[in-house]
Amino acid sequence: MDEVRPLLELTGATVRFGADAALSRVDFRLFPGEVHSLMGENGAGKSTLIKAITGALRLDEGTLTLAGDRVEFADPHAAQRAGISTVYQEVELLPNMTVAENICLGREPRRGGVISTRLMNARAAALLADLGLEVDPASLLGGHSVAVQQLVAIARAISADLRVLVLDEPTSSLDLDEVAELFRIIRELKSRGVAILFVSHFLDQVYEICDRVTVLRDGALVGEYLTHELLRIDLVQKMLGRGVAEVRARGRAVDDAPAGEAVLRARGVSSARGIQDADLDLGEGEVLGVAGLLGSGRTSLARALTGVTRLESGVIRIEDADVHLDSPRRAMSLGVVYSSEDRRRDGIVAELSVLDNITLALQSEQGMLRQIPAARRRDLAASWVEALDIRPPDLDRPAGTLSGGNQQKVLLARLLALSPRVLVLDEPTRGIDVGAKVEIQNLVAELAENGMSVVFISAELEEVLRVGDRVAVVRDGRITDTVAAADLTADSLLALVAQPGEDEG
Amino acid sequence: MAATTMARAPRGTAERKPSAVQTFLSRHGGMMPTFAAALILVLLFIGAEAFLRGDFITPRNISALLLDNAYLLVLAVGMTFVILTGGIDLSVGSVMAFTGILGAKMLGAGVPALVAVPVMLLGGAAIGLMIGILVQYFGVQPFIASLAGLFLGRGLAYIVSLSSIKVENDAVLWLQSTRIKLGDWYLTPTGIIALATVAIAAFVLHLTRFGRTIYAIGGNEQSARLMGLKVGRTKIAAYVISGSCAGLAGLILTAYSGAGYPRNGIGTELDAISAVVIGGTLLTGGRGYVVGSMIGVFVYGTIKTIINYMGAEQSWMQIIVGALLLLFIVVQRAIVARSEGRR
Amino acid sequence: MTAIYKHRLFWPLVSLLTLIVINFIARPQFLKITVRDGELYGPLISILRESAPLMLVALGMTIVIATRGIDLSVGAIMAVSGAVALTIIDGASDPSNMGTVTIAIVVAILVSLVLGVWNGFLVSVVGIQPIIATLVLMLAGRGVALLITGGFITTVNSDPFSFIASGYVIGLPFAFLIGVVAIVVLSIVERRTALGVLTEAVGINPEASRLAGVRSRGIIWGAYIMSGTLAGVAGLIYASNIKAADANAAGVFIELYAILAVVLGGTSLNGGKFSIAGTVIGVLIIQTLDSTILFLGVKSAQSPVFFAVVVVVVVIVQSARLRDGLAAMSGRLRARRESAQDRDKVEVA
Structure with a gap:
């Protein structure tokens, strides 16, 4: 494959926001007829890289070549004209217009300056049939499921002269059948020689559909690998960036049940989208680390415990009293507080x-x-x-x-x-410098010594192990294991986090 | 929904054809509020007819409905363009007053109608252009930008003249006095202008790339831009169209009242907005029909006529329109909430 | 030094002082204040007296705008308030009875408060966009006012009621003092309690505020109640001034002038940080400008043209595009300077 020239190549790409580099000297290549995955945790630089390719962001340094020619896109539309189309996680179409219009807008078939709805519907129907989709082109887009909307977005992308298709987390709101449908279309496009950049945080899907993986971490390139040569556990390790085994700072031996009385108990907790049937006990003065990949349900769990999102089912008890956490305010009055992973936004x-x-x-x-x-x-x-x-x-x-x-x-x-009595911290150390990171870790330990109970979510496994007395592993929206930190090594925790989904066998 | 529409490639399996009703709803669900407005109009007619013992639905009354509300209809058409993009234009009442008095003054000074009328339209368009540029290039909220237009139009109207100016130009008066009769029915040139405005607007909105871009901007401006549509100039054009319509409405109102008056059209922007919303156009943009706005204007006009007939206080007019507006806004809010819930 | 002109009230204050200076140069008697029977008179005093209704409405508008909202119904509420008060006084056997007037005032203010509750309900509970929610009352309110007065302009001769607009207390116009009281009370409520900060938090970042346990619904609702109530008082002053309830003319366009005053005072229409002092200056600028325009011999009816120009200038100056353009320009300059310095460093190294 390597003798083939890459269709798209990014060399030494650097993008800065103020003083921080969101992407520094990253190389990336995309070959025709391949499905390539971009992997990394929050803040790794995935979306920055995508924006650099699709013309939404300018490179501060580095070059982008398309089919050997150096290119610079002023805006996404320029990239589209060059054959690079993007389908985003949030469908960027117009729910108030018809399926056919969403496919044809800006290039509608016209007769004497007048749009021919009949021709437009026919053209859209042909494109959709080409993808094996049966949707009434004259129906309103907003009336269809997200899955159909996503496929319509792909249809729009294809209808241009498509060379590179970027799919940015297209599967996060699809069910299994819908994902299968999407994959069928991806394979179809691949066989036509389109280069596809597929971003997903579902490892199973990456292994199912992708030929090659590029891993980013903290804005830098970790490496490029052939999917079938890269073990799942190695991939996760590269994403999370674990060094060689580090010495753990805390060595409190605790059982897998909390020592002493549980301050907060959750039983069968489920929230609308994210976490299902979660059981959790949090002892007094205990730090419960939560490990899981992006999109595993770790944030949903934190939000469900603190009244930020409402529970669909399940009970939460604080000191043996059932509580109804219908707002963050209510949770606060009961001593349960939450710090969001997105500190700028909320x-x-x-x-x-x-x-x-x-x-x-x-x-x-x-x-x-x-x-x-x-x-x-x-x-x-x-x-x-x-x-x-x-x-x-x-x-x-x-x-x-x-x-x-x-x-x-x-x-x-x-x-x-x-x-507070219970402190729920969602990625408190994300994107901050090492000094501050250590300070926050030490602070958490100190708070726990003084009797505060802490739920500590982090994408870094060492950190979870270092800070947590016990560790809950979240995968595919469920708490799959809860283990005393003393019984875990970084490697064994990695194995738990990276385990393949049950339905894959 | 997904399961039925996501059938795999046609492989000869027996397809379930969706019923005609389903197809219609999936294609024209957005028309429901407009149908509701039409229904309200019909109910108003029936109610008035029953209440007034068959004295209401007469050719004379229906013809007068168009004649009396022709200026409002033209304003509502322009307003529909702006609201469809997700904006609002508060200036139309003042601009109508300004162009009306400007026209009356020019005609009074002996300027031929052939010059005066285009100047009126251009005057409206210029204020619309100013609002559009403020909105598009300076990121000013449409509300505030058109507020500047409102002040400007009103002040300019008074600068042209502080009192009303009678119009004696035959060409302009002809617009109003000519009655094309068909039995007891009649149509004036002002009515024809208003209906033609509706027809042209409907054509532009539905069958030209410009019109579809208006809807696309209202649906999601960011997406429209990503799709490579000409968002900036389309948005400005919407305000220019609204301003031109206000200029045209100034002409119609001047013909209708036989005079220009600088106090005309105070609060008329609210009537136009109400008519558009009652006609089923979403104030958040992207959904609605210019025909709906016409129905909204007729609902408005009919309520006014009924109140006149009943000899009730005109103040009920504002209360009823306010209540209708509230009703439609709450219904729209429910529709939006439902479609958000589905996503 | 730089801190002074970077202060948010710097430009509003400069504008106001410039206006006053221009007026003073054009007619030196502008600053003249005469004392008659221990009461102050003069152009400046007139401006203060006449600014009272706008002052009250703009104060309420400031708080509503701080929550990312807007209240278009204030003019209509003024009309309702005046109509209620005058109808009660007109219906009483003795219009000059102090008790009657008190009842009329209290009832009118209560009705305005209820209208504010209604607006707040639509915005904070039903979740309708503020512009649209308050548009309903803007339309229907005048109808209600007309209904209350029976479609006529109700006029009364009641000395206690007239006192509101034209009376004097401790040598100053009573209407002006009402405005001062409103400023002081609002400043205390917003700045001596936590309401101000919480309002700003809700306006700047609603979701972060929710996560911090702020009762945003109550705060937003309260803002509309405050705005409605203040508009009610403004309606009383207006009605007292013309000794009549004119449902069609009371408070016409006042919502627009109030919004303008708030923006002139440096509060962003996008909500968040607000400045009561800024709004006060904004109101005085508008009132002084109005008086200046009249002095220049422009008919009062034509003055909107000047306000249109003011609005356009203010929004363009505030617009991000212009600021970005200027920032980009100074940024380029700085970058050039820095890169020059970098070069120097390299050479040194």
Whole structure:
């Protein structure tokens, strides 16, 4: 295969956002007639790379060549004209228009300047039939399932002169039959010589459909591999970036049941999309690490436990009392707090000061009319800024201007100011520098020593092992194992996380 | 839904043909609010006819409905373009007043109608262009940008004249006074202009690339851009069309009242928006029909006529239209919530 | 030094002072304040007195806009409030009775409050876009007001009621003092309690606020109630000023001027950080501009043209495109300078 020239090649690609490099010196190639997967955890640079290929982002350094010619796309439309089409996870079509229009918009068949609906429907029907899809081209797109909408998006992509098709997590909302249908179409396109970039966090699917894998981590290239030569466990290891076995800092021997009384118990917890039938016990002063890949349901679990999403079924008990967590506010009043994995989107209130951000939750718990006296607010915030070493120690600075690690600390301070009993941290160390990472890990240990119970989610297995007393493994929306951290090594945990899905056999 | 439409390639298996009703709904589900508006119109007619003992549905009344509301119909057509893109145009009432008084002044000064009328249309288009540029290139919210247009139009109207100016130009008065009769039915040139505006708008919206781009922008502006559609110039054009329609409405209103008056059309933008929404166009954009807006205008006009007939307070007009607006907004909200739930 | 002109109130204040200076140069008596019977008179005092209704409405609008909302119904609420009050006074046997007037005022304000509750319900509970939700009342409200007055302009001769707009207390116009009280009360409520910060949090990032346990529904609802109530008081001042309830003319366009005042005061229409002081300055700018335009001999009816120009200039100055353009320009300059420095460093190394 390597004697074939790559259809698309990215060399030394670097993209910076401010001072941070989202992608640094990455090489990537795509051959005609292959399905290529791009793998990596949150923040690895997958979406940045895709945007660089599809013209949504400009490269700061590096070159992009298409069929040997150097190209530079001003916008996605320019990339489309060159034969590079993208189908996104969120369907980027128009639900208010018909299937045929969604396929033909911008290049409708016209007669004397007037759109011929009849011709357009016929053309769309032919394209859909070509894909083996039977959809009424004159029906409204919004009335169809997400799966059909996704296939219509592919049909639109094909109707242009297609050379490269980028599928960005196309399967995350499809069921098994629908995935099979999609794969059939992918194989069909592959046989026509289209190069397909397939991004998915479902390992089973990657192994089923992809010829080649490129792994990214922290914006850098880990390597390019042939799928059939790469063991699943090795792939996961490369994604998570585990070094050679590291010494664990904490060595508390704990059983697989929490020591002492459980503060929080969950039984049969399911939420709309994500986690199913989860059982979980969290002891007093215990750190429960949660390990799982992106999309495994780890975030859904955290959100279900803290009232952010409502439960479809199951019960949560706090100190042996059934509780109904219908809002984050309710959960907070019961001492259960949550820190989101996306601190920019739903963590920090960027334009408010560090002071206001730290005292936000405490103030809203107190009630809006009983303001915490200004002097006390300042003292409180200042003490947290000092305790967590938030830098710069400027209480009046807008929180959005801090670095990622310091924003995370501000969020932690906001939650800790409530003196919670249960702290649920969703990837608190994601995308922050090593120093801050260690500080946060140490802080969690310290909090647990003082009797706080912590659920600690991380994509890094070492971190989960280092911080957690026990580790719950989440896979395909279920908690598959709960094991004492002392009984695990990074390798054995990796094996649990990377295990193939049951339905694959 | 997925299971039936996702049948594998036709391999001679017996296909279940969806029923005609299903096909119709899947193709024209978006027309339901417009049908609802038509139903309300019919019910209004029937109710008024029963209540007024057969004195309501007369050729004279129906003909007058079009004549009396021709200016509003033209405004509603322009407003439909803007609302379909997801915007709003608050300026139309003021712009109508401005072009109306400007036309009256020019005609009074002896300018021939052949010059005055195009100037009126261009005046409206220019204010529309200003709003469009503010919205598209300066990222100003349509509400605020068209608010500037509202102020500008109203102020300019008063600058042209502080009091009403009578129009004695034969060509303009002819638009109103001519009655093409068919039995007791009649049609004025102003009515024909209004109906022609509807017809042209319907043609443009449904059968030209420009029209489909308007819908695409309202559906999802980002997607429309990714699809390579000409989003910027289409959006600006929508405001220019709305402004031109306001200019045309100024002409019609001037002909109708035989004078230009700078206080005309205060609050008329709200009437036009209400008519469009009642006619089934979603204020969030992307869904709706210009024919629906016409039905909305007739619903509005009929309520007005009924209130006149009953000798009730005109104030009921605003309350009823407000209530209808609320009803339609809540229904639309439910529709949007349902379609979001499905995704 | 740089901190001064970077302050968000810097430009609004400069605009206001410039207007005042221009007026003073054009007619030196502009700043003249005369004392008659211990009461102050003069162009500046008139501006303060006449600004009261807009001041009240704009204050409410500020809070609504901070929550990412907008309230179009304030003009209609003014009309309803005036209609309710005057109908009660008109119906009483003695229009000048203090008790009657008090009842009328209380009832009118309560009705306005209920209308605010209605708006807030549509926005925060039903989840309708604020522009559309308040459009309903903007339309129907005037109808209700007309219905209350029976379609006529209700006029009354009631000294206690007239006092609201034209009376003097401690040498200052009573209407102006109402505005001052509203500013002080609102400042205390927003800044001495946590309401202000929580409102800003909801306006800036609704989801983060929800996760932090902020009761956003209550805060948004409260903003519309506040706006409705303040509009009600503004309606009373307006009705008192013309000694009549004119359902068609009361508060026409005031929602637009109020929004303009808020924007002039530096509060973004996208919600979030708000400034009560900024709104106060914004209102005074509008009122002074209005008085200036009149002084220039422009008919009051024609003044909207000037406001259109103001709106256009303000939105263009605030627009991201212009700011990005300027930032890009200064960024390019800086980059050029830095790369030059880099080169220097390399050479040194």
